[in-house]
Amino acid sequence: MVEEVNDDRLLWEVGLPGADDLTPLTLQLIPAELASAFRISPESSKTMTDVNRASHNTFSSLQRWHSQDMASMNNSNFKAFGEERIREETLTEKDETDGSDPRKIRRVESGDTEEADSAICNEDDSSAKTLNKRPRLVWTPQLHKRFIEVVAHLGIKNAVPKTIMQLMNVEGLTRENVASHLQKYRLYTKRMQGQPNEGPSLSDHLFNSMPEPQSLREFGESGHLCNTNGHMEMPYQPQMVAMPMMGMANRGHVGMPIGYGVALKAETCQLSFDHGRIMANIMRCSLVKSGTSRKALGSIYPGDAF
DNA sequence: CTTGCAATAT
DNA sequence: CATATTGCAA
Numbered sequence: 001m002v003e004e005v006n007d008d009r010l011l012w013e014v015g016l017p018g019a020d021d022l023t024p025l026t027l028q029l030i031p032a033e034l035a036s037a038f039r040i041s042p043e044s045s046k047t048m049t050d051v052n053r054a055s056h057n058t059f060s061s062l063q064r065w066h067s068q069d070m071a072s073m074n075n076s077n078f079k080a081f082g083e084e085r086i087r088e089e090t091l092t093e094k095d096e097t098d099g100s101d102p103r104k105i106r107r108v109e110s111g112d113t114e115e116a117d118s119a120i121c122n123e124d125d126s127s128a129k130t131l132n133k134r135p136r137l138v139w140t141p142q143l144h145k146r147f148i149e150v151v152a153h154l155g156i157k158n159a160v161p162k163t164i165m166q167l168m169n170v171e172g173l174t175r176e177n178v179a180s181h182l183q184k185y186r187l188y189t190k191r192m193q194g195q196p197n198e199g200p201s202l203s204d205h206l207f208n209s210m211p212e213p214q215s216l217r218e219f220g221e222s223g224h225l226c227n228t229n230g231h232m233e234m235p236y237q238p239q240m241v242a243m244p245m246m247g248m249a250n251r252g253h254v255g256m257p258i259g260y261g262v263a264l265k266a267e268t269c270q271l272s273f274d275h276g277r278i279m280a281n282i283m284r285c286s287l288v289k290s291g292t293s294r295k296a297l298g299s300i301y302p303g304d305a306f
Numbered sequence: 307c308t309t310g311c312a313a314t315a316t
Numbered sequence: 317c318a319t320a321t322t323g324c325a326a
Contacts, residue, residue, distance in 0.1 A: 176319095176321080181319085
């Protein structure tokens with residue numbers, strides 16, 4: 001899995017919109033007002049040459065960076081994400097175009113698809129038999145962050161397992177997973193209120209290592225980030241970008257936070273690395289109604305990783 | 307049917 | 317310890 005990152009093309013193929021999904025170069029992509037609203041500098045007309053050059057530069061940067069920091073990438077973040085990724089790929093299997101309930105994916109087949117599985121949960125076959133069990137979820141920092149963000153954006157009122165699960169939008173994540181984590185999280189926060197700061201309980205690494213959600217909204221809340229259905233659109237698509245970046249990509253700001261049920265669909269973007277952060281300059285993009293394209297490069301909302 | 311919780315199980 | 321399950325009462 002990880003090795004595939006070495007294939008440059010993969011970076012651009014995995015998860016990127018297909019040619020048909022993209023707005024033709026000839027079209028004006030962002031209305032002036034929208035552009036200013038999101039502080040996207042006025043678009044100078046780009047030619048195919050510009051686009052290609054940008055792509056090339058990006059490749060170069062990535063390659064340089066990749067080979068240069070590959071060593072340091074061998075640690076926690078990277079590995080943690082790798083695990084998460086495997087899980088998602090495993091659970092996702094084929095069907096990725098909506099449909100069906102991920103919970104039902106109880107691994108009906110029995111022949112192959114073993115490799116990933118066995119790595120996580122091997123065990124004897126005595127009782128295993130046809131009982132294909134979903135590997136236990138690992139709440140990686142990335143996942144937890146996602147969880148925290150969603151919980152923070154929902155009111156305490158709405159922060160219930162089902163809703164959280166939906167908003168997290170992580171393939172394979174079940175309501176039970178969230179419920180369990182939520183239960184634990186609540187205990188943690190409660191315990192933290194009583195004893196504001198105590199000995200860094202060597203336990204809750206995850207919770208403790210993370211800044212508490214600033215605005216735990218008391219009420220339903222509305223406005224930004226929520227569409228008329230009361231749902232937020234912020235797909236979690238870790239497989240979108242080359243893996244090595246994931247550990248450090250957080251907090252990279254791309255233009256302006258975009259909410260209001262709108263997602264940024266980028267055609268090409270140029271990435272650079274600054275102080276360990278990924279800076280992305282979207283050269284061509286279009287605003288799409290959120291939820292229409294799960295394959296969009298990414299939806300951006302305040303604080304989201306890119 | 308979903309939640310929240312506590313007790314258990316893995 | 318971290319998660320998953322289960323049983324029950326809202």
